[in-house]
Each structure stands twice: as structure tokens, then as C-alpha cells.
Amino acid sequence: MGEDPSSSQMSEDDDRSPPLDPISSNKARNCSGSGCPSSSSSSSTDYIIPYPDQVLENVLENVLCFLTARQDRNAASLVCKSWYRAEALTRSELFIGNCYAVSPRRATDRFSRVRAVSIKGKPRFADFNLMPAHWGAHFGPWVSAMAKAYPWLEKVYLKRMSVTDDDLALLAESFPGFKELVLVCCDGFGTSGLAVVASKCRQLRVLDLIESEVIDDDVDWICCFPESQTCLESLMFDCVECHVNFEALERLVIRSPSLKKLRLNRYVSIGQLHHLMVRAPQLTHLGTGSFSSSEGNAQGDQELDCVSAFAACKSIVCLSGFKEIFVDQLPAIYPVCANLTNLNFSYANISAEQLKPVIRNCHKLQTFWVLDSVCDEGLKAVAATCKELRELRVFPVDPREDIEGPVSEIGFQAISEGCRKLQSILYFCQRMTNEAVKAMSRNCPDLVVFRLCIMGRHRPDHVTGESMDEGFGAIVMNCKKLTRLAVSGLLTDQAFSYIGQYGKLVRTLSVAFAGDSDMALQYVLEGCPKLQKLEIRDSPFGDSALRSGLHHYYNMRFLWMSSCLLTRQGCRDIARALPRLVVEVIKSDQQQVETGEYVDILYMYRSLDGQRDDIPKFVDIL
Amino acid sequence: MGLQAAAHSSSSSIDSSNHPDLDDLLPKPSGSSSSSSLSHKINGGTNSRNSRRSTHTRTDLSTDLRLGLSISPSHHSDLSSTTSSPREEALVSWPPIKSILRSTLSGKSENYHHQNSSLFVKVYMEGIPIGRKLNLFAHDGYDALITTLSLMFKTTILCPDNNHVHSEKYYVLTYEDQEGDWMLVGDVPWEIFLTTVKRLKITRADRC
Numbered sequence: 001m002g003e004d005p006s007s008s009q010m011s012e013d014d015d016r017s018p019p020l021d022p023i024s025s026n027k028a029r030n031c032s033g034s035g036c037p038s039s040s041s042s043s044s045t046d047y048i049i050p051y052p053d054q055v056l057e058n059v060l061e062n063v064l065c066f067l068t069a070r071q072d073r074n075a076a077s078l079v080c081k082s083w084y085r086a087e088a089l090t091r092s093e094l095f096i097g098n099c100y101a102v103s104p105r106r107a108t109d110r111f112s113r114v115r116a117v118s119i120k121g122k123p124r125f126a127d128f129n130l131m132p133a134h135w136g137a138h139f140g141p142w143v144s145a146m147a148k149a150y151p152w153l154e155k156v157y158l159k160r161m162s163v164t165d166d167d168l169a170l171l172a173e174s175f176p177g178f179k180e181l182v183l184v185c186c187d188g189f190g191t192s193g194l195a196v197v198a199s200k201c202r203q204l205r206v207l208d209l210i211e212s213e214v215i216d217d218d219v220d221w222i223c224c225f226p227e228s229q230t231c232l233e234s235l236m237f238d239c240v241e242c243h244v245n246f247e248a249l250e251r252l253v254i255r256s257p258s259l260k261k262l263r264l265n266r267y268v269s270i271g272q273l274h275h276l277m278v279r280a281p282q283l284t285h286l287g288t289g290s291f292s293s294s295e296g297n298a299q300g301d302q303e304l305d306c307v308s309a310f311a312a313c314k315s316i317v318c319l320s321g322f323k324e325i326f327v328d329q330l331p332a333i334y335p336v337c338a339n340l341t342n343l344n345f346s347y348a349n350i351s352a353e354q355l356k357p358v359i360r361n362c363h364k365l366q367t368f369w370v371l372d373s374v375c376d377e378g379l380k381a382v383a384a385t386c387k388e389l390r391e392l393r394v395f396p397v398d399p400r401e402d403i404e405g406p407v408s409e410i411g412f413q414a415i416s417e418g419c420r421k422l423q424s425i426l427y428f429c430q431r432m433t434n435e436a437v438k439a440m441s442r443n444c445p446d447l448v449v450f451r452l453c454i455m456g457r458h459r460p461d462h463v464t465g466e467s468m469d470e471g472f473g474a475i476v477m478n479c480k481k482l483t484r485l486a487v488s489g490l491l492t493d494q495a496f497s498y499i500g501q502y503g504k505l506v507r508t509l510s511v512a513f514a515g516d517s518d519m520a521l522q523y524v525l526e527g528c529p530k531l532q533k534l535e536i537r538d539s540p541f542g543d544s545a546l547r548s549g550l551h552h553y554y555n556m557r558f559l560w561m562s563s564c565l566l567t568r569q570g571c572r573d574i575a576r577a578l579p580r581l582v583v584e585v586i587k588s589d590q591q592q593v594e595t596g597e598y599v600d601i602l603y604m605y606r607s608l609d610g611q612r613d614d615i616p617k618f619v620d621i622l
Numbered sequence: 623m624g625l626q627a628a629a630h631s632s633s634s635s636i637d638s639s640n641h642p643d644l645d646d647l648l649p650k651p652s653g654s655s656s657s658s659s660l661s662h663k664i665n666g667g668t669n670s671r672n673s674r675r676s677t678h679t680r681t682d683l684s685t686d687l688r689l690g691l692s693i694s695p696s697h698h699s700d701l702s703s704t705t706s707s708p709r710e711e712a713l714v715s716w717p718p719i720k721s722i723l724r725s726t727l728s729g730k731s732e733n734y735h736h737q738n739s740s741l742f743v744k745v746y747m748e749g750i751p752i753g754r755k756l757n758l759f760a761h762d763g764y765d766a767l768i769t770t771l772s773l774m775f776k777t778t779i780l781c782p783d784n785n786h787v788h789s790e791k792y793y794v795l796t797y798e799d800q801e802g803d804w805m806l807v808g809d810v811p812w813e814i815f816l817t818t819v820k821r822l823k824i825t826r827a828d829r830c
Contacts, residue, residue, distance in 0.1 A: 128715045399719045455717045
């Protein structure tokens with residue numbers, strides 16, 4: 001599954017922080033192009049000068065230790081210079097929302113006692129092949145700087161970063177107390193890198209690889225963990241697409257008494273899963289691997305009694321995997337259903353009939369990810385039982401555009417009626433109606449995240465033939481806590497007018513194939529004061545729309561616009577008007593000679609350190 | 623079948639993130655087409671492809687194998703006209719599903735792991751302890767194989783039909799057959815080679 005709920009402190013949607021900004025309080029906080037002097041950064045290094053209120057300073061440092069939320073810390077750092085210094089000395093968790101917004105040097109200069117670092121790299125649309133490879137977001141410079149600055153570093157969390165085996169080796173060698181490595185949607189490294197981490201990080205408690213691409217270097221990394229008892233609490237490698245040495249894995253599980261979270265990859269058969277579960281009945285989070293028999297073993301595994309293995313694991317609250325599910329074995333999980341808060345069936349191609357006996361027992365379920373193979377009927381079953389549901393994601397088995405589609409507004413509306421506590425929904429479908437969306441806006445007022453993906457581009461309400469403006473309008477109007485919105489279907493400028501008018505808390509907005517004119521984008525840029533992340537593709541927005549956001553771009557983490565109607569000159573105008581903004585123009589196809597009138601991809605973001613020095617050939621910084 | 627296909631369809635252990643040299647040759651994994659989708663919006667018609675389309679993702683090997691390994695981005699090859707799957711017209715980048723999920727699901731329905739569609743062998747190079755894996759079925763002959771390996775290991779490998787130059791600068795390709803003997807690659811017809819090869823090794827030319 002995606003980010004563990006317990007790491008919500010680091011989730012994108014929580015980000016309300018102003019820029020990491022060393023400017024002291026008697027200068028304007030808003031970097032409005034007046035040329036914030038870089039000399040202020042030198043004041044952050046003057047810690048040694050003696051000053052009168054040493055006692056008060058110590059008190060402050062001790063009190064600040066209790067301040068953990070970074071928004072609070074940022075606020076505290078702005079009170080005055082001594083608070084700024086004290087806060088910088090006591091901040092132990094560093095969050096970098098955009099790895100290019102600040103240089104590693106500046107970050108490590110300001111914060112000298114960091115134990116946990118969280119860095120995010122590529123923009124989200126890179127997940128969908130919109131960004132060419134080798135764009136950047138290299139972990140290298142960060143790990144090099146931290147190796148010198150933070151010898152006591154314990155935790156690293158990376159999302160959409162490019163990490164090499166050498167980076168992992170440097171990490172493993174530089175931090176003797178290293179405890180937690182979480183790599184989400186990362187790439188560039190392989191099993192060799194994992195081997196170094198496993199063997200050298202003797203205090204390792206957490207090694208979580210989530211939706212990352214891991215190169216198969218033929219290295220048996222599981223064997224590289226120390227032979228003695230380990231401190232491992234969490235080992236997640238469900239995304240690793242290579243064989244693991246099962247005997248070594250079993251031995252590892254046996255000598256890891258603290259292991260609570262284990263997510264296996266699809267090369268682990270159900271028989272092997274059974275062995276492991278017997279060894280680790282204390283597990284709370286389990287990724288079941290393939291959940292089917294290995295090829296030569298079909299007969300033997302059918303005799304397998306996995307039910308007792310699941311019954312023995314009384315603590316399981318989070319279940320995922322099922323990468324190649326052998327549905328006959330699904331009843332094995334019944335013993336744990338009643339305790340489940342988190343169930344991920346997003347790789348399990350199961351029908352409504354196969355889902356029902358499972359979901360019927362999942363009264364405590366709060367997070368459910370599923371494939372649309374369960375159809376509207378399956379969703380109705382979810383709505384009937386899962387009254388505590390907070391998050392639902394429905395993914396398409398067949399992500400094409402012009403097919404019938406097994407889920408529709410019917411399942412959607414059923415969910416809204418049954419799961420009133422819903423806070424987050426991601427729903428892929430082929431057909432939707434404004435009525436159903438409006439119903440959800442009324443039934444689920446706690447919605448914070450609303451992402452509806454009608455897969456056919458520009459598809460209208462399939463009953464009335466109208467645009468989907470009114471449905472999305474109702475969402476922004478009625479869901480007062482909404483911070484994240486993704487729109488789809490046929491949308492006119494009116495939808496965006498609603499968003500600008502009512503979406504006052506929206507921080508993240510995703511737009512694709514929508515809108516009629518520049519006004520749509522203007523409504524949003526002028527109307528949504530909290531907007532931080534805006535990603536737009538294939539929509540008819542041009543240079544004047546872009547200009548309408550000049551007052552706001554310094555408050556945003558980034559703006560992405562691809563396949564829109566922006567010209568190079570339009571982008572250049574923005575770059576000139578806002579010197580602290582990095583304006584990247586990216587060619588999406590390297591082999592194409594640059595002839596188009598419009599820019600392929602515009603990716604722009606605020607930065608304290610100007611242009612990055614690692615731009616590939618296909619990127620121009622204006 | 624071009625070089626691009628061969629290089630791209632090898633096992634996931636080569637991808638362009640490891641081999642910057644391949645950048646110039648591999649089609650870039652970006653699927654969006656700007657002007658065509660805007661004209662779709664304006665005209666209300668179905669999306670028409672433009673020549674800048676690229677359909678590959680690094681993990682989308684199942685497509686490679688099924689469609690005959692290549693749709694070159696810069697010119698519509700003959701292959702694209704003969705395969706008429708509806709996915710032809712679709713964008714790889716839409717709907718917004720992550721590659722990992724997309725390829726896992728499509729791989730399942732197409733029996734991605736079926737024996738007949740791939741033959742992975744290990745390849746080692748002299749002096750480098752870590753080997754790589756390569757799908758021989760993804761290549762149409764010795765030339766393609768040698769080119770792929772030259773790129774993978776960043777070195778010059780002599781073709782079997784060149785005159786053997788015994789020099790330490792160059793490498794040659796050898797393979798272990800079913801009997802455990804090590805032979806120079808290229809001495810038997812390609813199809814027969816595929817049935818007898820167990821693994822490959824790149825050794826220095828002066829050692830042969």
C-alpha cells in the first residue's frame with residue numbers, strides 16, 4: 001500500500017509550511033522579488049557569539065524540543081533571531097518538500113542536529129510517464145552533505161528520488177546509528193544497494209521499499225543481514241521484482257523477534273507464506289506475496305491449511321499483497337477480517353461474489369484499496385458493512401478508455417450512502433453522473449481528498465449528457481474540509497469558477513483534459529489562497545492564464561503544466577518577473593527537434609538557491 | 623527489428639537509468655501528445671496520434687513482447703499497422719495509473735511469465751563479479767545481441783564474423799552450452815544457439 005498512515009506527518013497533504021527561509025523576522029517574509037538578500041544566511045552560522053540571556057536561551061531550547069510539527073517550528077523560528085537559532089539547533093526532523101527548493105548545503109548549515117530527513121523529488125506526474133527519464137532528483141548530493149553534517153542520522157524517507165547503489169553504500173557507511181530507510185516511488189538502485197544497507201546498518205529497524213523500481217543485480221540481499229538477532233521491525237519489499245532466497249528469508253524472520261511488518265513480493269508462494277506466518281505470529285502488517293502456489297507445487301499447496309496460520313496471527317490489522325491470487329485460498333484470511341483496519345486488494349482480480357464473504361466481516365475497516373473487478377455490486381457490499389471506512393481507492397483492472405467498465409455511479413453512490421465517515425476517495429470509472437457526485441458531497445461532509453478519474457477523456461454525465469461541472473461544484477461547496485482535488489470528465493470553465501469560489505482550503509489540484517479557456521486557470525489561481533501544488537495536463541490554458549498567478553507562485557511548492565498552450569516567451573516572462581522561481585521547460589521527447597509553438601512541459605518551483613546544476617539536455621531553465 | 627527494440631526489451635536489469643548511453647537510442651517513456659489531444663478537445667473527435675508518440679515504459683515488457691518488440695517513435699513502423707489492438711490509440715500516460723500496477727495487471731492477463739515468450743540467461747563480464755540478465759528471445763540474431771551487450775557493459779565486443787583480433791582492448795562473447803563446454807558465440811545458427819545456450823560470458827579477446 002502507499003504511505004503508512006503513521007507517517008502522516010510527512011504526507012504531502014499535511015504540508016502547510018512556508019518556504020525554508022533563513023530571513024529573520026524584521027524582513028518581509030514574502031519573497032516578493034524584492035531580492036531577499038542572501039547575506040542573511042551568514043547570520044545563521046554565528047552561534048558562537050556570546051550574548052546575555054544564556055539562561056533564557058537554554059530554557060527556550062528545552063521547550064522547543066516539545067515542538068514537533070514543522071509548521072509550528074517554522075512559526076517559532078520567525079519570532080526573533082534567538083528563537084531562530086534555538087529552533088535551528090533543536091529541530092531533529094527535517095522535511096524537504098522539493099529537493100530543488102533548497103541546496104543540501106543550506107539545509108545542513110541551518111539545521112545541525114537532525115536525526116530524521118524526509119525528501120521529495122520528482123513531481124507526481126512523473127509516475128505516469130509524463131517526465132522523461134534522468135530528469136533529476138538525485139539523492140547523491142543530499143547523502144554526501146548529510147554524511148558530513150549528520151553523523152547521528154537515524155532515519156531517511158525519500159519519495160520520487162533517484163537513488164544509486166553508491167548512495168546507499170555511502171548511507172550505510174556514514175551513519176552508525178542508522179535505523180530507518182523508507183523509499184517510496186524511487187528508482188536507480190538495485191539489490192546490490194540493498195545488500196550493503198542490510199549488511200552494514202546494524203541498528204536497522206525499518207527497511208521499507210514501496211512502489212519503487214529495484215534493479216535485479218543477482219545479489220542475494222536477504223542473506224546480507226547480520227547473522228545475529230536483528231532489530232528489524234518492518235521489512236517491506238513487495239515491489240521488488242526478483243527472486244528472494246526463501247531459506248535465508250525464513251531464517252531472518254526467525255531471528256527478528258521485533259518484526260511487526262512484513263510485506264513479501266510476488267515470488268513468495270502461499271506455501272512459503274504459511275511457513276513465515278508460523279514463525280512470526282506477532283505480525284501486525286502483512287503483505288502476502290503472490291498468494292498462490294509456486295509453479296511446480298500446485299498439488300501440495302492445495303492441501304495447505306492457511307486458515308490456522310491466519311488464525312494464529314491475532315494481531316494482523318493491515319493486509320495486502322495477493323499479487324497473483326489463487327482465489328480458492330481466499331477464505332484463509334477470514335480469521336483476521338474482523339480486526340482489519342487496512343485491506344489492500346488492488347492486485348487481486350476478484351469478483352463481487354468472491355469479495356462478499358470477506359468484506360462481510362470487515363467491520364473495522366478504515367482503508368480499503370480494491371480493483372473494479374468487484375463491480376458496483378461489490379462496492380455495495382462494502383457500503384453495507386464498512387461503516388468506519390475513511391479511505392477508499394478503486395483501481396481499474398483494464399485501464400483503457402472506450403470500454404464498458406464494471407463500476408459506475410451506482411457503486412459510487414452506494415459508498416456515499418453507506419460510508420458516511422469517508423475522508424479520502426480515489427475512484428476510476430468509465431461512467432459517472434452529477435447526481436452521484438452531488439450525493440457524495442452531501443453524504444460525506446468529512447471528505448478531505450476527492451479524486452475522481454472518469455477514464456474517457458472529456459466524458460460528460462452519461463445520463464444527462466451535461467458536463468460534470470455541477471458535480472465537482474457540489475464537492476467544493478459542501479466538503480468544507482477539502483484539501484486535495486482531482487477532476488476529470490467533461491468540464492467547462494464553470495467548474496473552475498466553482499473551485500476558485502469555494503475551494504478555499506484546496507492545497508493540491510490535478511487537472512487533465514479540462515476547461516475551455518484561460519479563465520479556468522485564472523479562477524483557480526486567483527481564488528484558491530492555499531494552493532500549493534497544481535498539476536495540469538492537456539488543457540487549453542495559455543500565457544495570460546499563467547500570468548494571472550504571479551502573485552501566488554512564491555507560495556506554492558510547484559506548478560506543472562504539460563501539453564497546454566504555453567509559449568516559451570510566456571514562460572520567460574514569468575521567469576523574469578519572479579527571480580526566485582525556477583522555470584523549467586522540458587522536452588518530453590528527446591528525439592523530436594524543437595519545432596512546436598508550445599512548450600511540452602513547464603515545471604516551475606520556488607527555490608532559495610536558484611538553478612540546479614544537474615540539468616539534463618532536454619531541460620532548459622529560463 | 624531495430625536496436626531500440628533489442629536494447630529495450632532486455633530484462634529489467636538494464637534500463638536507461640543505469641545506462642545513460644542508451645538515452646539516445648531508447649524511445650523516451652513519455653506518452654502525452656500535445657497538439658493532438660487539444661485538437662481532440664476542440665473537434666470533439668477521437669484522439670488522433672501524432673508522430674511524437676512513444677508507447678514504452680520501462681516496466682511495460684509485456685507490451686514489447688506481444689507487439690513484436692517495437693513501435694519506433696520517429697516513424698510509424700510496419701509493426702504498428704499490423705497490430706490493431708485498441709491500446710494503439712491510447713496514451714500510455716492516461717489514465718493515470720502507475721506503471722507498476724499497470725504492468726502487473728496486464729502481465730497477469732497475458733500470462734507474462736509464460737515460458738515461450740522469454741529466455742533469460744545470465745551474462746557475466748570478465749572482471750566484474752555481478753552479472754546481469756538478458757532475454758535472448760528479444761533479439762533477432764547475433765548482431766542485435768552483441769550490440770545490446772556492448773551497451774550493457776559499455777565495451778566493444780567483436781562480432782563473430784569479424785576476423786579475430788587478438789588484442790587486450792577488445793572482448794569476445796562466449797557461451798556455455800548444455801554440455802558445459804564454453805564456445806565462441808556465433809559458430810552455430812541463431813536458432814540452434816538459442817536451444818543450447820545456458821549462460822554467456824564476455825572475455826578478453828587475447829584470452830581466446
